[in-house]
Amino acid sequence: MTKEMILVLGLLVPSTALAQSQVVLLARTCLREAGWKVTDDCAAIHGVITERVRTAGKKYGYGYESMILAYSKPKPQKSWIDDLDQLAEQPASWPAGTSWQAFRGYWVRLLAHAWAVLDGEIKPACQAEHWGDQLKDRERAERHGWQELPCGNSLNAFWLTRLPAHASR
Secondary structure (H helix, E strand, C coil), X not given: CCHHHHHHHCCCCCCCHHHHHHHHHHHHHHHHHHCCXXXXXXXXXXXXXXXXXXXXXXXXXXXXXXXXXXXXXXXXXXXXXXXXXXXXXXCCCCXXXXXXXXXXXXXXXXXXXXXXXXXCCCCCCCCCCEEECCCHHHHHHHHHCXXXXXXXXXXXXXXXXXXXXXXXX
């Protein structure tokens, strides 16, 4: 049996409810930020969130879940994303007229990918401090002098925001 099939059948799940919710949250975030296909965005986003929890999270008491929700906000036109879960059943809010069966396999692959990222099997292709889209967020990054990082096969852009002292802004 593959990891994907085991996830869907619910036979092999992370050991705690907290870990299960982190898998689902990361998979939802990957979908929201990069679409249905597995890309390097997911691991890099996880790396950004983990770093933010390590730094600001300790100072302000944020955990992984609250941090990921703060940086990947639900979009009203895609509210069904928040109803996707580890069982990969059709969400009640799924768009009418769209076949869930056509997308279910993509969701299962995103769940398996998120699980592998959280489990450390898949590492980020870059060690970024921020991510964003190629247009609006890129303008902000350029305005602030952030350094863009190559980050594998990703749809988003990834940046270092705290440049080394010797780097010019």
